Amino acid sequence: MAYLPSLPPLRTAISLAVCGWALPALASTASDTTTTRQSPPPLEEVTIIGDRQASREIAGSGALIDSLQIRDELATDINQLLKTVPGTYIREEDGYGLRPNIGIRGATAERSAKITLMEDGVLIAPAPYAAPEAYYFPTLARMQAVEVLKGASQLRYGPQTTGGVVNLVSTPHPEDAGGRLQFVYGQDHQTDILASYGAQLGAFGFNLETAQRYNEGFKSIDRSDQDTGYRIEDYVAKLSWQGERHALKLKTQYSDETSDETYLGLTDRDFVENPDRRYGMSAPDQMSNEHKALSVTWDWQLGAELAVATTVYRNEFHRDWFKLSKGDDLVAAANEGDTHAQAVLDGEQDVFGLSYKHNNRRYVSEGVQTNLDWVWGEHTFALGARYHEDEVDRFQPTERYDQINSELIPMGVVEPNSSNNRVQAAEALSFWATDAWQISDALRLDLALRHERVKTEETRFDDVGRQNIAATRDNDLSIWLPGVAAFYEINDDWSLLAGIHRGFSPLGGSARAWEKPETSINYEFGARYDGRVFVEVIGFYSDFSNKGESCSNAYPCSNGATSGTFITGEAVVAGVEVQVGHVFETGQITWPLSVSYTHSMAEARDDAADSGVLDGDTLASVPKNSLSLRLGAQVGSRWDSYAVVKYVDEMCVEIGCNREASNFAQTESFFVVDVGTRYAVTDAISAFVKVENAFDERAIVSRQPDGARPNKPLTAMLGVEWIF
Numbered sequence: 001m002a003y004l005p006s007l008p009p010l011r012t013a014i015s016l017a018v019c020g021w022a023l024p025a026l027a028s029t030a031s032d033t034t035t036t037r038q039s040p041p042p043l044e045e046v047t048i049i050g051d052r053q054a055s056r057e058i059a060g061s062g063a064l065i066d067s068l069q070i071r072d073e074l075a076t077d078i079n080q081l082l083k084t085v086p087g088t089y090i091r092e093e094d095g096y097g098l099r100p101n102i103g104i105r106g107a108t109a110e111r112s113a114k115i116t117l118m119e120d121g122v123l124i125a126p127a128p129y130a131a132p133e134a135y136y137f138p139t140l141a142r143m144q145a146v147e148v149l150k151g152a153s154q155l156r157y158g159p160q161t162t163g164g165v166v167n168l169v170s171t172p173h174p175e176d177a178g179g180r181l182q183f184v185y186g187q188d189h190q191t192d193i194l195a196s197y198g199a200q201l202g203a204f205g206f207n208l209e210t211a212q213r214y215n216e217g218f219k220s221i222d223r224s225d226q227d228t229g230y231r232i233e234d235y236v237a238k239l240s241w242q243g244e245r246h247a248l249k250l251k252t253q254y255s256d257e258t259s260d261e262t263y264l265g266l267t268d269r270d271f272v273e274n275p276d277r278r279y280g281m282s283a284p285d286q287m288s289n290e291h292k293a294l295s296v297t298w299d300w301q302l303g304a305e306l307a308v309a310t311t312v313y314r315n316e317f318h319r320d321w322f323k324l325s326k327g328d329d330l331v332a333a334a335n336e337g338d339t340h341a342q343a344v345l346d347g348e349q350d351v352f353g354l355s356y357k358h359n360n361r362r363y364v365s366e367g368v369q370t371n372l373d374w375v376w377g378e379h380t381f382a383l384g385a386r387y388h389e390d391e392v393d394r395f396q397p398t399e400r401y402d403q404i405n406s407e408l409i410p411m412g413v414v415e416p417n418s419s420n421n422r423v424q425a426a427e428a429l430s431f432w433a434t435d436a437w438q439i440s441d442a443l444r445l446d447l448a449l450r451h452e453r454v455k456t457e458e459t460r461f462d463d464v465g466r467q468n469i470a471a472t473r474d475n476d477l478s479i480w481l482p483g484v485a486a487f488y489e490i491n492d493d494w495s496l497l498a499g500i501h502r503g504f505s506p507l508g509g510s511a512r513a514w515e516k517p518e519t520s521i522n523y524e525f526g527a528r529y530d531g532r533v534f535v536e537v538i539g540f541y542s543d544f545s546n547k548g549e550s551c552s553n554a555y556p557c558s559n560g561a562t563s564g565t566f567i568t569g570e571a572v573v574a575g576v577e578v579q580v581g582h583v584f585e586t587g588q589i590t591w592p593l594s595v596s597y598t599h600s601m602a603e604a605r606d607d608a609a610d611s612g613v614l615d616g617d618t619l620a621s622v623p624k625n626s627l628s629l630r631l632g633a634q635v636g637s638r639w640d641s642y643a644v645v646k647y648v649d650e651m652c653v654e655i656g657c658n659r660e661a662s663n664f665a666q667t668e669s670f671f672v673v674d675v676g677t678r679y680a681v682t683d684a685i686s687a688f689v690k691v692e693n694a695f696d697e698r699a700i701v702s703r704q705p706d707g708a709r710p711n712k713p714l715t716a717m718l719g720v721e722w723i724f
Contacts, residue, residue, distance in 0.1 A: 046121030049147045059446040059487035060151025067144040083646045084628045086577035086596040092701040095712035106542030106573035107163025108621040116165040126317040126363035127390035129426035130509035139211045139234040145169040152483030152501035155448040162503030173205045174198040186717025190215045205240040222280035230259035245301045253293040264327040265707025267334045275710035280347045289319035305375040314366040321359040331707035347406040354401045365390040380436040388428045396420035418460035418470035424509025426456045442489045450481040456509045475511035493531035518548040534581040547571035569608030575600035590634040617656035623649035638680040647671035653703045670699030
């Protein structure tokens with residue numbers, strides 16, 4: 001880890017926290033409507049909302065996807081699950097959600113870099129400050145809940161504070177000895193196994209869990225019988241001790257993945273003929289990665305209304321995505337009618353000097369966070385701090401291939417240049433203070449203030465041994481982020497909410513000294529009806545002073561850059577979110593129904609000479625309309641079925657596509673229907689069937705990276721689950 005000046009080293013911060021430094025942390029088990037904690041402290045997984053009822057009492061907007069929905073839908077793809085949450089923007093890529101692209105409100109979706117991602121309250125992006133693009137994402141099948149928090153309440157978390165927070169809640173410690181075994185088999189030889197077992201032995205508890213996933217993929221490679229799927233192994237172990245006033249919890253996790261995935265998409269003509277085709281030159285492409293995580297949490301109940309929670313954490317992630325470089329040039333040329341480029345893609349034209357880069361990167365993310373929860377009269381305070389360091393080390397050589405007579409012939413290795421031989425590091429010290437002030441029985445005011453001090457540096461080397469420095473960059477940022485939200489209960493059924501807060505998105509490790517981060521002022525106002533029917537309507541408006549795009553090889557910025565940030569200037573993202581939920585009953589059948597809808601407008605404001613962006617240009621990765629409808633049917637106590645309809649409008653691939661005459665600047669609108677049914681054979685054993693994309697609707701859901709990419713085709717699977 002490259003240490004930067006002016007901030008205390010990690011070991012000092014840990015010592016301060018362990019000695020009882022009473023400043024608050026993210027690791028509190030309380031929701032935003034914290035209640036008095038009783039002794040001994042509960043050993044729960046860390047949540048930011050709590051339960052579904054708490055999500056309806058936030059002075060802002062939030063959503064909870066609970067264990068029943070995850071279990072009923074056999075959810076393995078976070079993209080599909082979050083489509084049921086209003087205000088989220090999803091751009092699919094590989095059909096499996098292995099590397100999701102999640103956006104929330106004004107935070108666009110490129111590799112989920114503009115939202116705060118957490119597991120059990122701990123940051124999980126490989127390098128949340130230096131390189132926030134989420135090339136790692138936890139195995140969804142081992143989660144018991146997914147929480148989404150938007151509005152001013154998210155200031156307690158961060159670092160990204162414009163759009164929202166996604167917190168994944170892992171399998172909790174069981175109260176009694178027991179476990180779960182689930183087996184799923186489906187098309188393309190999909191084989192998923194999920195197994196867990198845990199027990200509480202006096203003051204000590206443990207839980208062991210593994211997820212094993214295998215799939216041969218739904219795409220086929222020209223002139224090859226090679227698979228296009230993945231193999232994933234994920235292991236989690238938890239140990240806990242609970243005393244009268246203290247509790248300790250240790251969590252460790254290990255996973256590795258090998259997926260035969262590529263950046264190379266298709267031309268539009270080839271997509272129409274066969275969306276599941278892959279060009280032969282993508283055959284060598286493969287992602288391999290390994291993730292290790294360790295965290296220790298200490299809960300200390302100081303009194304009936306005062307508690308401190310402290311977490312020390314470390315995440316390590318290594319990945320090497322070996323893949324064809326500059327495939328987008330060939331696809332773009334072929335789309336414009338270049339017959340030579342099309343012949344190269346088809347393998348009918350010899351070509352020399354194809355570059356296949358090892359996108360080889362090592363990440364470290366570590367820190368300590370501590371939080372004080374204090375209930376004092378009508379006030380519920382949370383005071384907290386986090387010291388965090390992260391780093392990404394890129395060493396990315398390139399292999400050369402010639403394509404001769406439709407075959408790829410290796411021709412040697414080219415050592416990396418300075419752009420592919422660099423280290424980026426960040427140090428961040430964060431403080432936050434929140435107060436949920438119950439002014440009266442009807443009115444609660446939530447006050448929040450966050451401060452971020454972020455220092456980044458980048459060092460580029462011009463030799464393999466890293467003896468000679470080619471260039472350096474650094475950036476030093478200090479920013480205050482205030483916010484306020486109000487929740488007013490008109491009566492038992494009706495309530496109003498409103499909020500305003502300052503949003504912030506770090507620039508990343510390649511920022512230059514003079515560059516400023518993306519900032520915004522974000523507003524929301526809405527109403528809830530929670531009577532016989534649940535209805536929520538919330539309007540949001542995000543006013544950006546300097547909107548930015550996060551550049552990567554996977555999602556080049558609108559100016560073509562593949563690293564750093566492209567500042568596009570002033571912008572506005574506004575819209576309305578609608579949720580409706582109700583449970584109908586007809587005879588012996590119960591029909592739960594939920595609908596979520598988002599309408600968005602995202603465009604640049606004022607001409608920006610530096611970026612070339614013009615007033616009125618549509619921003620990338622924000623669909624105008626998205627809709628989900630979920631209908632279930634419960635027959636007695638043993639048989640549950642459901643159908644989920646999801647629709648997403650077309651999206652711009654890059655900013656200003658409304659000025660483009662080209663047909664290649666947008667994705668396509670599409671809808672899919674997933675259906676499933678589960679039958680409880682006994683109280684402990686159940687069987688289920690699921691069909692994804694039941695009507696086999698296909699569309700260009702992304703044009704990045706490197707060409708048109710499809711959603712998953714009709715896919716059927718069946719399984720069995722044993723709870724013991």
